[in-house]
Amino acid sequence: MFYDIAIIGAGVIGSLTARKLSEYNLKIALLEKCNDVACATSKANSGIVHAGFDARPGTIKAKLNVDGAKMMPEVCETLHVPYKDIGSLVVAFSEEEMKTLEKLYQRGITNGLDADSMEIIDKDALFKMEPNISPNAVGALLAKTAGIVCPYELTIAAAECAATNGVEFLRNCGVTAIKFENDTFILSTEQGEISAKYIINAAGLHADNISRMIGDDSVNIKARLGEYALLDKSVGGVVNHVIFQCPTELGKGVLVSPTVDGNVIVGPTTVEVEDKDSVSIAQEALKNVFKSACLSVPSLSMRNTITSFGGLRAHDVTSDFVIGASKVNGKFINVAGIESPGLASSPAIAEYVAEVFESIYDGTLEKKTNYNPSRKEPVKFREMTDDQRRELIAKNNTYGRIICRCETVTEGEIIDAINSPVGARDVDGVKRRTRAGMGRCQSGFCGSKVMEILSRELNVPINEITKFGGKSDILYERTK
Amino acid sequence: MKGRNKVNSTLKYDLVVIGGGPAGMAAALEAKNNGVEKIIILERAETLGGILEQCIHTGFGLHYFGEELSGPEYAHRFIELVEQTDIEVKTDTMVISISKDRIVTAVNKEDGFIQINATAIILAMGCRERPRGALDISGSRASGVMTAGAAQKFVNIDGYMPGKKIVILGSGDIGLIMARRMTLEGAEVKMVCELMPYSGGLTRNIVQCLDDFGIPLKLSCTVIEVHGNERVEGITIAQVDKNRNIIEGTQEFVECDTLLLSVGLIPENELSKQIGIDMDGITSGPVVNEMRETSLSGVFACGNVLQVHDLVDYVTKESQIAGLGAAKFIANGGSADAKYAFTKGINGVRYIVPQRVNINSTEEIKLYFRVGDVYKNSKVVVSVGDEVLYEKRKQKLAPGEMENVTLTVEMLGKIKENDEIIVAIKER
Numbered sequence: 043m044f045y046d047i048a049i050i051g052a053g054v055i056g057s058l059t060a061r062k063l064s065e066y067n068l069k070i071a072l073l074e075k076c077n078d079v080a081c082a083t084s085k086a087n088s089g090i091v092h093a094g095f096d097a098r099p100g101t102i103k104a105k106l107n108v109d110g111a112k113m114m115p116e117v118c119e120t121l122h123v124p125y126k127d128i129g130s131l132v133v134a135f136s137e138e139e140m141k142t143l144e145k146l147y148q149r150g151i152t153n154g155l156d157a158d159s160m161e162i163i164d165k166d167a168l169f170k171m172e173p174n175i176s177p178n179a180v181g182a183l184l185a186k187t188a189g190i191v192c193p194y195e196l197t198i199a200a201a202e203c204a205a206t207n208g209v210e211f212l213r214n215c216g217v218t219a220i221k222f223e224n225d226t227f228i229l230s231t232e233q234g235e236i237s238a239k240y241i242i243n244a245a246g247l248h249a250d251n252i253s254r255m256i257g258d259d260s261v262n263i264k265a266r267l268g269e270y271a272l273l274d275k276s277v278g279g280v281v282n283h284v285i286f287q288c289p290t291e292l293g294k295g296v297l298v299s300p301t302v303d304g305n306v307i308v309g310p311t312t313v314e315v316e317d318k319d320s321v322s323i324a325q326e327a328l329k330n331v332f333k334s335a336c337l338s339v340p341s342l343s344m345r346n347t348i349t350s351f352g353g354l355r356a357h358d359v360t361s362d363f364v365i366g367a368s369k370v371n372g373k374f375i376n377v378a379g380i381e382s383p384g385l386a387s388s389p390a391i392a393e394y395v396a397e398v399f400e401s402i403y404d405g406t407l408e409k410k411t412n413y414n415p416s417r418k419e420p421v422k423f424r425e426m427t428d429d430q431r432r433e434l435i436a437k438n439n440t441y442g443r444i445i446c447r448c449e450t451v452t453e454g455e456i457i458d459a460i461n462s463p464v465g466a467r468d469v470d471g472v473k474r475r476t477r478a479g480m481g482r483c484q485s486g487f488c489g490s491k492v493m494e495i496l497s498r499e500l501n502v503p504i505n506e507i508t509k510f511g512g513k514s515d516i517l518y519e520r521t522k
Numbered sequence: 523m524k525g526r527n528k529v530n531s532t533l534k535y536d537l538v539v540i541g542g543g544p545a546g547m548a549a550a551l552e553a554k555n556n557g558v559e560k561i562i563i564l565e566r567a568e569t570l571g572g573i574l575e576q577c578i579h580t581g582f583g584l585h586y587f588g589e590e591l592s593g594p595e596y597a598h599r600f601i602e603l604v605e606q607t608d609i610e611v612k613t614d615t616m617v618i619s620i621s622k623d624r625i626v627t628a629v630n631k632e633d634g635f636i637q638i639n640a641t642a643i644i645l646a647m648g649c650r651e652r653p654r655g656a657l658d659i660s661g662s663r664a665s666g667v668m669t670a671g672a673a674q675k676f677v678n679i680d681g682y683m684p685g686k687k688i689v690i691l692g693s694g695d696i697g698l699i700m701a702r703r704m705t706l707e708g709a710e711v712k713m714v715c716e717l718m719p720y721s722g723g724l725t726r727n728i729v730q731c732l733d734d735f736g737i738p739l740k741l742s743c744t745v746i747e748v749h750g751n752e753r754v755e756g757i758t759i760a761q762v763d764k765n766r767n768i769i770e771g772t773q774e775f776v777e778c779d780t781l782l783l784s785v786g787l788i789p790e791n792e793l794s795k796q797i798g799i800d801m802d803g804i805t806s807g808p809v810v811n812e813m814r815e816t817s818l819s820g821v822f823a824c825g826n827v828l829q830v831h832d833l834v835d836y837v838t839k840e841s842q843i844a845g846l847g848a849a850k851f852i853a854n855g856g857s858a859d860a861k862y863a864f865t866k867g868i869n870g871v872r873y874i875v876p877q878r879v880n881i882n883s884t885e886e887i888k889l890y891f892r893v894g895d896v897y898k899n900s901k902v903v904v905s906v907g908d909e910v911l912y913e914k915r916k917q918k919l920a921p922g923e924m925e926n927v928t929l930t931v932e933m934l935g936k937i938k939e940n941d942e943i944i945v946a947i948k949e950r
Contacts, residue, residue, distance in 0.1 A: 444616035484653035509665035
C-alpha cells in the first residue's frame, strides 16, 4: 500500500489534520493502533474549549489556543458537532486571588484575546450567573469565548469528513518500525507494510516512541493521568459556565462544568504515571477531587456520580506543543505534546500542520474541486421534536425501536453508527457515537442488544464483539 | 389544521399500563376483572413477562400459587390469562413520555409514533440494577465487569458465558442466583463479597445457591480495585470495619476474569419524575395511597417501580390492588370521601408502602416495610399517638426480607385524619 501521507494516530489532532489535508489531491492514510478513533486522550478529557488566557505568552500553545478557540464554533457547526459557548469563570476566594484574576486578564490580552471577551466580575454579578457557587467566592474572571464540546464526537466527525474526502482509515494498525529508503518511508504495522512519502506523527502519548523510530529523540512524552467523575443529568443545572478555581503554584485546581449532553463533569487530578496505556483510577483521588470541587460548588455530591474515568494527557518535557518537521528527516512532521489546551487548539493545530506540510512538500499541491468540509449529520432521536420523530419513523422504522432506554437511542441510530464512513466496530464505539450505554444504567439493559446489532450488521458471531477491540472480549463460549 | 390532525390520531383507552412484567400483567388483569373495558399494555421488550423471562431458576409462586415455579412459568400463567382477555398488548414499544393530563407517547417499529389519551395510567416499569459508577472501585475500565442481571441475560437468554473465573460483589438475590447458575455452567465462582455484615438476599438463596456449592460468602468485605487493561485479570478485595472503612492490611488479590455486581436495584422512575409525581426518598418510588394511587390523580404505580420486592408473589398482590384502584377510579373518578392518615417507620423501620391510607377504607390495609438492620427476637409495633394498635413478635427481621402488618377496619376506625401511623421495631 502506497500513500503520499501517513498520519499516525487518530485522535482529535490526527483526525482534524487528516480532514484538513484531505482538501488536497493526495492519497492519505490515517493509521490507528486501536479499534477506533478517539481511543485515548481524545475520549477522556474535560471537553473544554479554553479561551486562551491560561497559556504562557509567547508559546506555540498560547497562539494556537487563542486561534483554535476562535475557529471552534464554526468547525463544530460545519461538522455537525454540538458546541456550546457557555463561557468560563475563574472564581476567586480572596482579595489575593482577585489579583491573580487581574494577571490572567492581562495575560489573555497579551495572548491575543479581545479585551471585551473577558471581564472581571464582582460577587453579585457572579451569584446572578451562578447561584450555586460557594458563598466564599468574592469575584470571578468571565471569559465569554470559552465553550464546551464533546471531544470524541469532534474526533469522530473529523475522521468521517476525512474519510468522505478519500482518506483511508486503518484501524488496529499500530506502527512497530519505520525505515526511510529511496525517499520513501516504509512503515511496519500490525496490518503489514505501508509506504508513504510523508509522515505526520500525531501519536499522542506514544509520539516519542514513533519519532524515535526515525532516530529523532527530541520528543519526550510523559503521561499525566487526569481522573474525572461524571454526574447524572438530574444535577445538570448546578452550574451554567465552566467553573475553574484560581491557578496556584500547585496547579490549575479542579473544574466543574456542564457537558454538551447535559451531565456535569468534575475533575481532573494530575498524576504522572509510567504506563502509557493504563487509565487505572484511584477512588481516593476522586474523593479529593470532590472535596476540592465542593470549595467552588458546595452542593456537589459524589452520590450523583454515574461513572468515573481516567484520561492520559501527553505532556512534553518542554511544556509546550512540539509541532514541526523533524530535524532528522524533513519529511516527518511531529505534532506532539498536545496536552491541555490541545482540544481548544485542535482546529488551529490542523491548519498549522498543513502550513508546515505545504512548506516541505516537494511539488505543487492541488486542491480537490469536490472537497466536502462536512459530514452526514447523524440522527439524534432524543433531540427531536415529536413531529420530527413521527416523520423519521414513518420513513425508516428502525428509528421506532428504542435500544438504550436511559438516553433514548434507537436501533436506527446504532445501525447508522456502525455503517458510517468511520464506523463503530465495538460496544464502546457505538456508545461514543450514539450515547447508547452512557446513561444511568451504564448499559445494563442495552449492552446485549447493542452486541446483537453489531453482530448482525458486521456479520460476525456475537462472542467476537468486544468492548473496545484487542482482548476486551465480553462473551466466551456457548453455554452447555 | 396540523393540530386537528394530531388530535384525531390520538388513541383513547380507559387504562394504559406501562410495562408488561408481572406487575403490569396482574394490574391489567385485575382491572379487566373489575369491569374496565379498553385496556392496553405497553411493553418495551420483545415479549411480555419482564425480568422473569431470564429467571429460569425456581422459587417463584410459593405464596401466590402454592407451588414452586420457574420465572418463565410464573410469567406464562399470567401471559395466558392476558391472552384470554381482550386486553391489547404492544411489545417492543417504548413509552418516551407521559403528560399530567395523561397522554402517553410511545414509539415502536410497527405503529411508529403513538399517542394515547388515557383515563387512568398504571406505572409498572420495574427497576434497574445499580451500575459500577455508583461504587467506590478503583482501577481500569477493562471488559468483564457487569451487573449480575446482565450476565443472567447473556447466560439464560443468549446462551453465552460472560466469564470463567468469577467474583461476585454484593449478596443481593440476583448475585446469589448467578453464583449458582455460573457454577452449574462450569465457571469457577471464587467468592461472593458483601460490604455489610449480613447478606441482602433471602436466606433460602444463601443456603441453596452458595452453601450447597461451597461458595464462600465474605461478609464485611468489598472489592476496592479492578486490574487488567483489556479484560479483567483480577481484583483486590479488602475487609471493612463497622463504619465500612477499609481495614488496612487486609487487602488481597484475587485472580478472576469477571466481576459481577449485585449491589442493589433502583426503581425506574424517569417517567414518574417527568410528570412531577411525589417521590419517596427511601424507596425511590412514588408516594402512594392504599390503592397505589400516586400524588397525581388517576396515575397508579405497582411492582418494583414502586418499591423493590424480593418475591414476585408480593408484586402480583400489590399490582392487583393497583388494578382494582384504577378500575374504581375509571368507574367513579376518584373517591371524594377519602380521608388520609400517614404512615411512618421509626426505630429500624426504613420505609412503609403505602405512605398514606384512607381511614374510611372498608377493606383491611396491609402495610409493607423493610428494616434497616438484622433484628432477632423483636416486636413489630403499630401505634397512633400513645395508643398501640397492634404488636407482633418476630424471630428474625432482616433487610433482605420485606415484612408486612395488617391494619384491620377496626384499627382504621381508631385513626383520625392526618394522624401518623407509626410502625416501629422494639427489641425485647
